[in-house]
Every structure is written in structure tokens, then in C-alpha cells.
Amino acid sequence: EAGVVQxxxxxxxxxxxxxxxxCNPISGHNTLYWYLQNLGQGPELLIRYxxxxxxxxxxxPKDRFSAERLKGVDxxxxxxxxxxxxxAVYLCASSLYGTVDSEAFFxxxxxxxxx
Amino acid sequence: xxxxxQSPQSMFIQEGEDVSMNCTSSSIFNTxxxxxxxxxxGPVLLIALYKAGELTSNGRLTAxxxxxRKDSFLNISASIPSDVGIYFCAGQLRETGANNLFFxxxxxxxxxx
Numbered sequence: 001e002a003g004v005v006q007x008x009x010x011x012x013x014x015x016x017x018x019x020x021x022x023c024n025p026i027s028g029h030n031t032l033y034w035y036l037q038n039l040g041q042g043p044e045l046l047i048r049y050x051x052x053x054x055x056x057x058x059x060x061p062k063d064r065f066s067a068e069r070l071k072g073v074d075x076x077x078x079x080x081x082x083x084x085x086x087x088a089v090y091l092c093a094s095s096l097y098g099t100v101d102s103e104a105f106f107x108x109x110x111x112x113x114x115x
Numbered sequence: 116x117x118x119x120x121q122s123p124q125s126m127f128i129q130e131g132e133d134v135s136m137n138c139t140s141s142s143i144f145n146t147x148x149x150x151x152x153x154x155x156x157g158p159v160l161l162i163a164l165y166k167a168g169e170l171t172s173n174g175r176l177t178a179x180x181x182x183x184r185k186d187s188f189l190n191i192s193a194s195i196p197s198d199v200g201i202y203f204c205a206g207q208l209r210e211t212g213a214n215n216l217f218f219x220x221x222x223x224x225x226x227x228x
Contacts, residue, residue: 004157031214042119042203042218043158056215091157098214100146100207101165106157 002026004107006092012113018080021110025074025094032069033104034077035091043091049075050098082114117142119219121204127225128194136202136222137188144206147180147187148216153200158218161202162189194226 005024013019025032030051035043046065048056051072060067064083069075079086089109095102119140128134138147146165150158162173164180164187171178177190187204204219 033215035216040221042205042221043216044218045215048215093157095214100214101163102214103160103163104214104216106159108155108157 004092004094004105006090006107006110008110009108010111010113012115013082015084015114016081018078019082019112020076020078021090021092021112023075023077023092023107025092026105029094029096029105030072031095031098031102031104032075033093033095034067034075035093035106037089037091037109039088046077048098055098079112082112084114087112087114117206117208117217119204119206119217121202121219121222123222124220125223125225127227130194130196130226130228132194134191134194134198134224135188136224137186138204138219139186140206140217141185142206142208143184144208144217145184146207147178148205148207149176149178149187149189150203150205150218151200152203152221158203191224194224196226196228199224199226 032049034046037043047060049069067077089111091109093104093106095104121138148163149161152158162178169180175192201221205216
């Protein structure tokens with residue numbers, strides 16, 4: 001069975017440009033997460049979806065970041081416009097449910113470099 | 116956000132040695148988890164702990180959920196070169212019950228053959 005698939009793996013853009021990341025969770029997983037991982041740090045939650053509903057987006061910088069999961073399956077995270085400080089790895093994860101005993105599986109991440 | 120402090124930040128050990136790392140928090144967590152992340156990959160779950168005082172093993176790995184619910188440790192016995200990576204603790208907050216993970220700062224492990 002395929003794991004969480006993210007694309008692209010790497011992205012280099014100039015500051016002020018828009019960028020989008022795509023995530024396809026494990027089939028049947030209701031809960032999807034986007035995490036931000038800065039260099040040398042642990043991942044930090046940006047947003048959590050239960051099916052197509054964003055149930056926790058308190059850490060998402062809404063002035064420039066947006067996300068969607070229209071059909072409750074795959075998801076897109078967008079940054080517009082990108083800033084130098086957005087350079088990081090963006091990780092997507094999914095779990096069967098959003099409860100504490102439901103293991104979250106992570107994708108390989110998208111490494112964004114803003115120049 | 117929640118602060119989870121891991122120590123040590125990095126370790127260099129000889130193959131065959133045992134390793135111990137820990138994680139502390141100012142908050143009470145409902146669940147403690149330990150993940151391993153290798154270069155270019157996402158974190159992979161190693162051990163999950165659900166009860167205070169719980170001691171759980173997974174092969175050469177042993178982890179414990181602290182009695183105060185504010186700390187956890189991970190031990191690796193007889194280290195091998197493939198143990199190289201960054202080990203993260205993560206906690207889930209007691210009051211939310213939701214599967215939002217708060218990650219520690221990581222311990223980078225290097226195993227010298």
C-alpha cells in the first residue's frame with residue numbers, strides 16, 4: 001500500500017512568488033495534517049483536516065498561507081507571496097482518525113527554498 | 116506553542132553502545148510518542164506511550180512515560196549504524212484529545228562503526 005505522497009520533493013522560488021504543495025494521504029485516512037519543519041527543529045502543526053473540514057488552523061499564518069482539501073482526499077497548501085523565512089520542509093501526514101490512538105504517517109516532505 | 120525540550124541535542128557513540136535520551140515539557144501530555152527521522156524522509160513512529168509510568172519496548176528500543184506526565188525517555192541498546200538519524204519526542208495534549216502532535220527539538224544520533 002502506498003504511503004503519504006507529496007509533490008514536489010524540492011522547490012526553489014524567488015521571494016514574493018506564489019508556491020503550492022500537494023499531498024495525497026493514505027487511502028481511507030480521514031484526517032490530514034500539514035506540518036512545517038524548520039532546519040534543526042521538530043515539525044510544527046499548521047492545519048488539521050477531518051475529511052474536508054479544517055478543524056484546527058490556529059497555527060496557519062492566514063495572511064499568506066491557505067490550504068484546501070476539497071473532496072476530503074488530497075490536499076493543497078499554498079503560500080502567496082512567499083518570504084525568505086518560509087524556507088523549510090513542509091510535511092504532510094495522515095491518520096485513519098483524528099483521535100490520540102490513531103497513528104499519523106508522514107510523507108517525505110517538500111523542501112522549499114526561497115531566494 | 117508547547118515547549119518540549121530534548122537532551123542531549125546530539126550524540127556520537129560507538130557501534131554496540133547503549134543510548135539514552137530524554138524529553139521534558141512544562142505541560143502535561145496525554146500521550147508520548149517517539150519518532151525517528153532520516154535525511155530526506157518524514158518522521159516514522161517508533162513507540163507510543165498512553166499511560167503514566169508505562170514502559171514499552173520495540174526490539175532494541177525501550178521508552179517510558181514519566182509519572183508526572185511531563186517527561187519521557189528513550190533507550191536504544193546495542194546501537195548499530197542504521198540507528199543514525201534524528202529522534203524526536205512528541206506529545207498530545209491532555210485536554211484536547213485530538214491527534215495534534217507537539218514535537219521536541221530532536222536528538223541527532225551518530226553511530227561510529
